[in-house]
Structure formats: structure tokens, C-alpha cells
Amino acid sequence: MAKQFPQIDVAHQKFIEDQHMFFVGSAGTEGRVNISPKGMDSLRVLGPNRIVWMNLTGSGNETAGHLLDVNRMTLMWCSFTTRPLILRTYGTARMVQTGDEDWAEMAQQFPDHRSARQIYDLTVDLVQTSCGYAVxxxxxxxxxxTMQKWVDGKSDDDIRAYWVEKNQHTIDGKPTGILG
Incomplete structure (x- = not known):
């Protein structure tokens, strides 16, 4: 049965930190809903109602475009090991990009990665757990x-050119605000 909580408690944080992958869900007021898997060492729980995660270069940039329209975001983790559990955090998020004033401070939370595009700062207003019996x-x-090999084969200018070519618009044609 699903249970709801107003914040991330210690057990929730431990579960989140134990997972190797999470999913982000976002949508604008119109267009497609996006659900994207994320991994690597790219997420931090900073408090009972705050999560930040670093978004690395990818083939799309849907979350960025969605947040420019509607600032809601859902993160989800699934246990694929012994304990069946699904955990979701719901809330509002803001996007921090490489040229923003607080980029350096936020980026210090993570290992340095040349392909970092944005950091998302999620204010959590609801945590929900459910069974995960069918996972x-x-x-x-x-x-x-693969990501590191791709980055190693590119200059910083090459990465930014890729952003300009592939990451400036969502699949629905909405701007993402990516800095080229």
C-alpha cells in the first residue's frame, strides 16, 4: 500500500543513496510527458525537503524545457534487489546552468564532469512509497x-556545439534555455 510523507526521512534518504539509478519525470503545460533514467554520482539529498542533481549531456534536454514552462518535477527510485520498494519525491524545481551565479557553489556537491549541463534543485513537498512487488x-x-569516453573525445567547444545542435529545444519544439 502507498504511504505518503511530508518530507524525506532518514530511511528514505538511505534508500535513495543505496540506489544506482533514478528516474526524473517532467511535463510542460502542453506536449509530451518525459521520463528519463539517470545514474552516475549525480544526486544529493541536502535535507528533508531538498534534493539536487547534476544533469549531464544527453541526446535530449526535455526537463530543462519543461521547467521553463512549469516548475514541477517527480523523481523515482525502484529497488531491484531484496526489498521491494518504490519511492517518489514530488515537488517544484529550479534549474541552475553553468553560467549562473550559484553554479560553482552547487557544482561543488558533485564530482567534476565536463559535460554537466544543469543542476536541478528540487524542493520536495511530498514523498510517497509503494510496494514495488512487480518490479x-x-x-x-x-x-x-560510455559518457566519459564520449567526453574524453571532445573539447569543451565540441560539447557546447553539441548542446547548440541537439539540446536547445525539446522534442515538442520548446526552448530549453541551454547556454551554448
Missing amino acids: PFMEYQSERD
């Missing part, structure tokens, strides 16, 4: 090195 067992092997 399959899966075994974690390791992080992929």
Missing part, C-alpha cells in the same frame, strides 16, 4: 564508461 530482480554490475 523484477536485477543485478548491478557497474557504471557505464
Whole structure:
């Protein structure tokens, strides 16, 4: 059965920190809903109602475009190991980009990564847990090195050119605000 909480408690935070992957859900007032898997060392719980996560370069940039329209966001974690559990955090988020005044302070929370596009700062207003009984067992092997290999083969200018080419608009044609 689903249970709801006004904030992230200690057990929730431990569960979040134990997961290797999370999903972000966002949507504008019109257009498609986006659900995207995220991994690597890119998320921090900073308090009972605050989560920040670093968004690395990808083939799309839907969350950024959605937040320029509507600032709501949902994050979800699933246990694929022994304890069946799904945890979602709901709230409002703001986007911090590389040129923003508080970028350096926020980026210090994470390992340095040349392909970092944005940091999302989520204010959590609801936490919900549910059973996850139908989620399959899966075994974690390791992080992929594909992103790092891609970055290692690019200059900073190449990465920014990729943002201009691939990340300036959502799939619905809305601007994302990415800095080229």
C-alpha cells in the first residue's frame, strides 16, 4: 500500500543513496510527458525537503524545457534487489546552468564532469512509497564508461556545439534555455 510523507526521512534518504539509478519525470503545460533514467554520482539529498542533481549531456534536454514552462518535477527510485520498494519525491524545481551565479557553489556537491549541463534543485513537498512487488530482480554490475569516453573525445567547444545542435529545444519544439 502507498504511504505518503511530508518530507524525506532518514530511511528514505538511505534508500535513495543505496540506489544506482533514478528516474526524473517532467511535463510542460502542453506536449509530451518525459521520463528519463539517470545514474552516475549525480544526486544529493541536502535535507528533508531538498534534493539536487547534476544533469549531464544527453541526446535530449526535455526537463530543462519543461521547467521553463512549469516548475514541477517527480523523481523515482525502484529497488531491484531484496526489498521491494518504490519511492517518489514530488515537488517544484529550479534549474541552475553553468553560467549562473550559484553554479560553482552547487557544482561543488558533485564530482567534476565536463559535460554537466544543469543542476536541478528540487524542493520536495511530498514523498510517497509503494510496494514495488512487480518490479523484477536485477543485478548491478557497474557504471557505464560510455559518457566519459564520449567526453574524453571532445573539447569543451565540441560539447557546447553539441548542446547548440541537439539540446536547445525539446522534442515538442520548446526552448530549453541551454547556454551554448
